[in-house]
Amino acid sequence: MTRLRITGGMVHDPANGIDGTVGDICIENGRIVATLPPDAPRLDARGLVVMPGGIDIHAHVASSSINQARRLLPEDHAGAPIAAPVLAHDDNGEVLIPRSGSGGVVPSTFTTGYRYAGLGYTTVFDAAVAPVSAREAHAQFDDTPIVDGGCYILMGNDALLHRQIAAGERERAREYVAWLLGVTRGYAIKVVNPGGIELWKRNVRAVGSLDDPVGDPRVTPRAIVETLADAATALGLPHPVHIHCNNLGLPGNVALTLDTMRALEGRRAHFTHLQFHAYGGAAGKWSSGARQITDYLATHPEASGDVGQVLFGNACTVTADGAVEYLLHASSGRKWVNVDVEVETGCGVVPYTYRDRAAVSALQWAIGLELFLLSPDPWRLVLSTDHPNGASFLSYPQLIRLLMDRSYRDAQLATVNQKLLAGSALADGIAREYSLNEIAIVTRAGPARLLGLTTKGHLGVGADADITLYAPDADRARMFETPRHVIKGGTLVVEEGQLRRAPAGARHHVRPTYDRAIERTVREFADRYFSVSLENYGA
Amino acid sequence: MTDHVVEHATCLGCGCACDDITVVVREDRIVEPERACSLGRLWFGTGAVPARVRTEGARDVPLASALDAAATLLRDAARPLVYLSADISCEAQRTAIAVADVLGAMLDSVTSGTAGTGVLAAQRRGRASATLGEVRNRADGVVFWGVDPAIRYPRFASRYAPDPVGLYIPAGRRGRVVMAIDVGTDRAPADADHRVAFTTDEEVTAIELTRAAVIGRGAGGGSDSLAERTRALADGLRGVRYLAIVVDGEPVAGRDPRRAEAMLRLVEALNGPTRCVLVTLRAGGNRSGADAVMTWQTGYPMAVDFLRGAPRYRPEDGAAAQLARGEIDTVLVVGSPLALPDEVRARLGAAGHRIAIGPRASESPYETDVAIDTGIAGIHEAGTATRMDDIPLPLRPALRVPSLCDTAATLRTLAARLVAGRAARRPEVA
Ligand code: SF4
Ligand SMILES: [Zn+2]
Numbered sequence: 001m002t003r004l005r006i007t008g009g010m011v012h013d014p015a016n017g018i019d020g021t022v023g024d025i026c027i028e029n030g031r032i033v034a035t036l037p038p039d040a041p042r043l044d045a046r047g048l049v050v051m052p053g054g055i056d057i058h059a060h061v062a063s064s065s066i067n068q069a070r071r072l073l074p075e076d077h078a079g080a081p082i083a084a085p086v087l088a089h090d091d092n093g094e095v096l097i098p099r100s101g102s103g104g105v106v107p108s109t110f111t112t113g114y115r116y117a118g119l120g121y122t123t124v125f126d127a128a129v130a131p132v133s134a135r136e137a138h139a140q141f142d143d144t145p146i147v148d149g150g151c152y153i154l155m156g157n158d159a160l161l162h163r164q165i166a167a168g169e170r171e172r173a174r175e176y177v178a179w180l181l182g183v184t185r186g187y188a189i190k191v192v193n194p195g196g197i198e199l200w201k202r203n204v205r206a207v208g209s210l211d212d213p214v215g216d217p218r219v220t221p222r223a224i225v226e227t228l229a230d231a232a233t234a235l236g237l238p239h240p241v242h243i244h245c246n247n248l249g250l251p252g253n254v255a256l257t258l259d260t261m262r263a264l265e266g267r268r269a270h271f272t273h274l275q276f277h278a279y280g281g282a283a284g285k286w287s288s289g290a291r292q293i294t295d296y297l298a299t300h301p302e303a304s305g306d307v308g309q310v311l312f313g314n315a316c317t318v319t320a321d322g323a324v325e326y327l328l329h330a331s332s333g334r335k336w337v338n339v340d341v342e343v344e345t346g347c348g349v350v351p352y353t354y355r356d357r358a359a360v361s362a363l364q365w366a367i368g369l370e371l372f373l374l375s376p377d378p379w380r381l382v383l384s385t386d387h388p389n390g391a392s393f394l395s396y397p398q399l400i401r402l403l404m405d406r407s408y409r410d411a412q413l414a415t416v417n418q419k420l421l422a423g424s425a426l427a428d429g430i431a432r433e434y435s436l437n438e439i440a441i442v443t444r445a446g447p448a449r450l451l452g453l454t455t456k457g458h459l460g461v462g463a464d465a466d467i468t469l470y471a472p473d474a475d476r477a478r479m480f481e482t483p484r485h486v487i488k489g490g491t492l493v494v495e496e497g498q499l500r501r502a503p504a505g506a507r508h509h510v511r512p513t514y515d516r517a518i519e520r521t522v523r524e525f526a527d528r529y530f531s532v533s534l535e536n537y538g539a
Numbered sequence: 540m541t542d543h544v545v546e547h548a549t550c551l552g553c554g555c556a557c558d559d560i561t562v563v564v565r566e567d568r569i570v571e572p573e574r575a576c577s578l579g580r581l582w583f584g585t586g587a588v589p590a591r592v593r594t595e596g597a598r599d600v601p602l603a604s605a606l607d608a609a610a611t612l613l614r615d616a617a618r619p620l621v622y623l624s625a626d627i628s629c630e631a632q633r634t635a636i637a638v639a640d641v642l643g644a645m646l647d648s649v650t651s652g653t654a655g656t657g658v659l660a661a662q663r664r665g666r667a668s669a670t671l672g673e674v675r676n677r678a679d680g681v682v683f684w685g686v687d688p689a690i691r692y693p694r695f696a697s698r699y700a701p702d703p704v705g706l707y708i709p710a711g712r713r714g715r716v717v718m719a720i721d722v723g724t725d726r727a728p729a730d731a732d733h734r735v736a737f738t739t740d741e742e743v744t745a746i747e748l749t750r751a752a753v754i755g756r757g758a759g760g761g762s763d764s765l766a767e768r769t770r771a772l773a774d775g776l777r778g779v780r781y782l783a784i785v786v787d788g789e790p791v792a793g794r795d796p797r798r799a800e801a802m803l804r805l806v807e808a809l810n811g812p813t814r815c816v817l818v819t820l821r822a823g824g825n826r827s828g829a830d831a832v833m834t835w836q837t838g839y840p841m842a843v844d845f846l847r848g849a850p851r852y853r854p855e856d857g858a859a860a861q862l863a864r865g866e867i868d869t870v871l872v873v874g875s876p877l878a879l880p881d882e883v884r885a886r887l888g889a890a891g892h893r894i895a896i897g898p899r900a901s902e903s904p905y906e907t908d909v910a911i912d913t914g915i916a917g918i919h920e921a922g923t924a925t926r927m928d929d930i931p932l933p934l935r936p937a938l939r940v941p942s943l944c945d946t947a948a949t950l951r952t953l954a955a956r957l958v959a960g961r962a963a964r965r966p967e968v969a
Contacts, residue, residue, distance in 0.1 A: 071830075106838075107838070136923075136929070335664055530672060531675055532932060
């Protein structure tokens with residue numbers, strides 16, 4: 001299909017200031033165009049809501065660490081065998097083999113692609129790719145159909161970077177970052193628990209302050225985030241540094257989160273899964289720190305974030321943050337995988353169940369909703385569950401309903417453990433309900449803008465023809481669970497609610513230029529401390 | 540291309556996947572894989588492999604007719620098995636799994652007949668581990684538990700531990716404590732700093748007692764020799780900052796199957812008092828790659844049954860057991876026919892039809908209906924393979940043999956035929 005006119009839908013295209021206006025969208029050769037000849041094929045969208053395709057700014061779908069989680073969960077997969085879809089035969093001659101898979105909280109790759117598309121999502125970024133395993137991450141994306149993908153490259157605990165910081169060579173660090181992004185085909189700089197993974201390798205499990213030394217006194221969480229934030233800006237990367245702060249999941253961590261935000265005041269930075277970093281109080285007396293975060297965001301337009309919402313049910317925590325997984329394993333007694341990754345980073349996995357009857361789970365759920373509902377700007381605080389950490393991406397429709405439907409939300413609130421909720425904003429009552437346009441912002445337009453994806457997240461002329469059409473339904477979960485049609489790059493992938501086509505997605509990556517002198521530094525370091533030849537490193 | 544040199548080639552002679560090999564080629568033969576160990580030299584050989592395409596009764600047939608024959612046999616099979624053997628790339632594995640999926644076949648790999656016990660234990664229990672480079676850079680204590688890597692993993696000691704200098708181990712070997720645990724006749728390296736011996740019968744109890752001592756639940760004043768040895772061992776293990784315990788993940792005759800899980804529990808318990816990681820040695824030929832690829836495509840690392848149209852895990856009833864019961868009527872072996880575990884090779888005869896696609900398929904030690912010789916991943920074929928610790932490495936083939944089929948491409952063609960055949964049989968409702 002090279003041409004299509006989508007006629008008469010209610011268009012929600014917040015990036016272009018369009019909020020539910022009835023109009024046509026024209027597609028030609030995978031892009032949105034201004035007009036088409038009158039005889040172009042039509043898709044009748046009367047009565048349907050038309051939005052750009054969804055964009056997941058932070059998920060774990062294609063990396064060596066998510067594969068560790070997949071491998072650890074046979075019992076979860078056993079409950080969800082997924083048959084191959086019945087795909088339409090296209091004329092382009094390419095033989096696409098529809099593939100079966102496993103569902104559950106960490107689905108297999110083909111199933112992941114089909115299911116994202118089935119929700120109307122067309123772009124997904126994997127938020128934690130170890131450079132030395134980047135080749136595997138790309139291979140997994142190759143087996144994740146339909147959606148465009150991209151990799152955030154883990155850098156905050158990189159030994160060479162730490163050496164550069166210790167030597168006061170922050171500008172040189174920038175060259176290294178550029179080299180690393182190029183060689184791994186990465187899209188953005190990811191920092192996980194800056195310095196804290198290196199400390200975990202030394203059996204230190206929490207960071208006291210942003211100025212804790214990590215080996216060398218000049219290497220601190222503060223120095224690491226500053227260096228990498230500046231590198232992203234100096235290199236002109238489309239997405240700013242993507243930060244998972246220190247002490248994820250620990251009570252009282254909101255103070256350190258705010259310290260990190262303040263450390264980067266005036267610099268562009270994206271703070272991810274803020275829910276997991278917004279806890280006040282102390283052990284046994286957790287409280288919500290959501291308002292402190294949203295207050296900060298209100299006055300700091302340079303800062304952005306995603307929520308990392310928790311939803312009740314089974315999840316699987318998987319992160320480069322080995323320390324937090326050790327602590328979660330120790331406190332929950334659930335099985336635990338740890339992989340310390342040479343020179344660069346770590347990996348931990350612990351399956352986890354969030355229970356509405358458990359005080360901390362209920363608080364986490366409430367904090368995520370507070371972040372959304374107190375958010376000063378949906379463009380800068382976007383939707384994520386940190387799939388599969390807070391919940392599966394499959395629960396986005398349920399989350400959307402919680403945001404759009406106060407009575408549904410309040411009914412659920414009344415049933416959860418109240419112990420830690422006293423005095424929280426949510427318990428006091430928040431009337432806000434997200435509009436369809438705000439949903440379009442937190443799931444499409446906002447992520448696209450934060451990611452610097454100029455041809456995604458909107459429906460203006462020149463945009464990629466990634467489009468989702470929903471049938472309006474008072475039950476917003478049902479509405480967002482089953483799009484009527486999904487178009488990816490001009491191909492009708494979901495037709496009348498059925499997955500019909502599964503073209504390969506594209507990969508987004510950057511290749512910033514750098515001073516070639518850095519290659520010598522890397523080589524000297526690699527020759528001594530890498531276990532793979534530099535020529536074989538990367539992707 | 541007759542005389543040339545390929546640098547940074549990856550050897551798949553064992554799971555160490557040394558990627559620093561310089562392969563010297565003269566007159567289309569490998570004459571020297573520089574830096575490879577003796578095992579690696581054997582694995583590279585001269586690179587001479589047969590390049591035949593055979594069907595029953597016909598010695599050399601066009602590839603297209605061999606694939607037609609294979610597709611027909613597989614399509615007509617009531618219960619096909621796709622079996623992943625060694626020496627194929629991750630790309631070939633990915634396509635072979637697609638073939639199994641399309642067929643609704645049983646899918647299994649060498650792992651389930653060899654390292655499967657350890658994989659299952661790690662799925663039940665979890666696993667604290669590290670990549671080999673991290674062990675090299677950080678481990679100040681290395682325990683070789685019932686294994687001397689010099690035998691099956693010859694360059695392990697010099698590339699990973701204990702010999703090399705590491706980021707935090709500037710003195711190399713002298714900066715590490717090496718503990719040798721002999722188990723029965725399985726001797727750990729001779730040049731260890733400390734040595735403890737257990738009988739095979741004692742082993743699992745010894746692991747459990749060591750764990751109990753680590754977490755402070757030792758059997759008190761027990762003074763029998765096992766209690767004493769494990770208490771002393773526990774003290775030694777706790778005394779290092781970053782400990783690597785190295786075990787052999789490949790089958791070791793006569794070992795108690797509970798050993799794998801007991802070891803995982805010990806390693807887990809050592810985290811807390813100190814940091815500890817388990818290194819599980821795996822054989823070569825990209826065996827561990829099959830685990831990774833099967834996991835991402837199906838959710839399970841081995842023994843997957845597509846019979847009901849979606850993957851189901853059957854680790855207790857894998858290829859060997861189903862062959863033994865005579866349930867499998869057609870087998871497609873992808874990869875080297877020589878790497879099959881005995882329990883599978885011995886039972887292949889029970890299947891009515893055998894198709895072999897892989898290096899030296901035409902010289903399979905069992906009769907084949909169709910045999911298609913392909914190249915050895917890493918010698919004739921490019922692509923990706925994983926090291927025993929899941930680190931992916933590119934393959935740099937030194938030889939290009941134009942008459943040799945490419946494994947992944949051959950499987951892709953086969954899969955396409957099967958899909959087309961299926962569509963023809965089951966016309967789609969518009
Ligand atoms: S140690 Fe293993 S991978 Fe390395 S050269 Fe020897 S056989 Fe090859
Ligand atoms: Zn994450």
